[in-house]
Amino acid sequence: MTKTKIVGGSFVIEDVGADAIVTPEDFTAEQRMIQDTTRDYVATEVIPHDEELEKQDYALTVKLMRKAGEVGLLSADIPELYGGLGLDKVSSTIISETLSPASSFALSIGAHVGIGTLPIVFFGTPEQKQKYLPDLATGEKIAAYCLTEPASGSDALGAKTTAKLSEDGQHYILNGSKIYITNAGFADIFIVYAKVDGKDFTAFIVERDMEGFAVGPEEKKMGIKGSSTRPLYFEDVKVPVDHVLGEIGRGHLIAFNILNIGRFKLAAGCLGAQKEAIALSSQYANERKQFGRAISSFPLVAGKLADMNIQTYVSESMVYRTSGLIDERLKDVNDQDADSGTQAAKAIAEYALECSINKVFVTEALDFVADEGVQIHGGYGYVQEYKIERIYRDSRINRIFEGTNEINRLLIPGTLLKRAMKGELPLIAKVQELQGELISLMPGQTFEGTLEQEAHLVAAAKKVFLTVGGLAVQKYGTSLEKEQEVLSYLADLMIQIYAIESTLLRTRKRIGKVGEEKAKAAIQMTEVFIHEAFAKIEHIAKETAAAMESGDTLRTHLSILKKLVRRTPINAVGLKREIAARVIQAEGYII
Structure with missing residues (x-):
């Protein structure tokens, strides 16, 4: 029996069962072995050289990347046909998460295996794949992704770098510059975007030794100091015509599809950093004594550890749910087809909306966790001797990487509406159906079973x-895209919905496997998070309605919302004390 594929964005209008999602509890023996291999590599090969890597010893960086290639950490997403392992996306997500304690070095690997290599995996010709992918799989060659320019960041299609076909038709002549290019100091292969004849946005494979290509000095950054970030300059660089990646004028398809997976992989890396911050902070809280007792025994410190753990449990639930969705869609891709890479990119694009949601939620969750980690460390958290200081500095870039969180907030509802307009999602029909339901009186409900109220929420x-989104569509129509504040509110509602549903489904699945007693911590975290998130949802909905209406019309909409947001509060303080006790005892992330 064929498993029904879940449509991207459908989570806002349709429900799925717990068995439809992938969770860390579902990892296979092989996936756990990959996790152990990655963890051992970081502990034995990278951490002992942490100080040198942070001081930009790029010869060492390249050496360690090649060692990573030897154990298969660079080839998860490369097909076996071209020297890779061709692993599923859950496995490659595990690698991205587990590399996180390697700090800036993990970023160097992430940029190489993700946005640096995947353009060739997905859009390269068979000849290009055969030429480059085997060396990229081993680390013999290192890749970089070159999109941002001095005058075009979020507006990627506003690039000024140009490409002109030579008179003999053998080369494209590139002129222009790029900035903030990760791995630029030591990369060999660069995926560069330029406009052919100043208009057709196109991707090119540029090699480091091409004449006229130059790399500028290192940027002096706030964080991720051990990674290389430099500008690039192109002065009459001759790029052979067979180095065009994809089609002339279709570079935007490559750029945006690659950013989808880049956003998702970024979220996985942030998840790993959250777990490390919890371990560092809980261990420190147990060791640090004030007023004659460990500071972990003080409720306000313990409460921080509980909140950090809850945010991480939610992040983890979202990340692996999304990786499972992508894997399920990729099952339709035939690796033997000539256009298998394009098929794979299209499969991932199905969940572009979810990738953006992961990126926004998890990067902001890491900022919260890192900040609380510094606070627990007190003054020690502000000095470089303690790693929590670096995690705090390094975390800040993630809300800018791979499209700012503001851009992603516009993309989330925008993508949903486009799908609805194309007939891919019955969004408007669901809005109309709900309007009929809301006219009738909604009786109060009582909840007795485990997580029943949370499922209702x-x-x-x-x-x-659907209520406020329907109001927005009705009021603004096609001009809604100009109402950025409203779109941002709608995005935040969608983000919270995906987060609470992912958490609920994971915990229900866990209960089904191990029973309520062994799933107690997960149940408690789910209760706390859903109630706190629902309070945010109520606030956002009211703010959205107030941004669109006023007077009696606003009061009417608020009265409708009042019917929907009824809930019985829980004792979050008591639940967090129990969660914190487990984190303090484990001195690390718990589920």
Whole structure:
């Protein structure tokens, strides 16, 4: 029996069962072995050289990347046909997460295996794949992705770098510059975007030794200091015509599809950093004594550890749910087809919206976790001797990388609406159906079973989104894209819905496997998070309605929302004390 594929964005209007999602509890023996291999590599090969790597010893960086290639950490996403392992996306996500304690070095690997290599995996010709991918799989060659320019960041299609076909038709002549290019100091292969004849946005494979190509000095950054970030300059660089990646004028398809997976992989890396911050902070809280006792025994410190753990549990639930969705869609891709890479990119693009949601939620969750980690460390958290200081500095770039969180917030509802307009999602029909339901009186409900009220709140949150989203579409129509504040509110509603549903489904699945007693911590975290998130959902919905209406019309909409947001508060303080006790005892992340 064929498993029904879940449509991207459908989570706001449809429900799925717990068995439909992938969770860390589902990891296979092989996936756990990959996790152990990655963890051992970081502990034995990278951490002993942490200080040198942070001081930009790039010869060492390249050497260690090649060692990573030897154990298969660079080839997870490269097909076996071209020297890779061709692993599923859950496995490659595990690698991205587990590399995180390697700090800046993990970023060097992430840029290489993700946005640096995947353009060739997905869009390269068979000849290009055969030429480059085997060396990229081993680390013999290192890749970089070159999109941003001095005058075009979020507006990627506003690039000024140009490409002109030579008179003999053998080369494209590139002129222009790029900035903030990760791995630029030591990369061999560069995926460069330029406009052919100043208009057709196109991707090219540029090699480091091409005449006229130059790399500028290192940027002096706030964080991720051990990674290389430099500008690039192109002065009449002759790029052979067979180095065009994809089609002339279709570079935007490559750029945006690659950013989808880049956003998702970034979220996986941030998840790993959250777990490390919890371990560092809980260990420090147990060691640090004030007023004659460990500071972990003080409720306000313990509460921080509980909140950090809850945010991480939610992040983990979202990340692996999304990786499972992508894997399920990729099962339709035939690796033997000539256009298998394009098929794979299209499969991942199905969940572009979810990739953006992961990127926004998890990067902001890491900022929260890192900040609380510094606070627990007190003054020691502000000095470089303690790694939490570096995690705090390094975390800040993630909200800018791979499209700023603001850009992603515009993309989330924008993508949903485009799909609805194309008939891919019955969004408008669901809005109309709900409007009929809301006219009738909604009786109060009582909840007795485990997570029953939380399941009701997830369903109610979807109705809240449809209510205010329907109002926005009705009021603004096609001009909604100009109302950035409203779009941002709608994005935040969608982000919270995906987060609470992912958490609920994971915990229900866990209960089914191990029973309620062994799933107690997961149940408690789910209860706390869903209630706190629902309070945010209520606030956002009211703010959205107030941004669009006023007077009696606003009061009418608020009265409708009031029906949907009824809930019985829980004792979050008591639950967090129990969660914190487990984190303090484990001195690390717990589920």
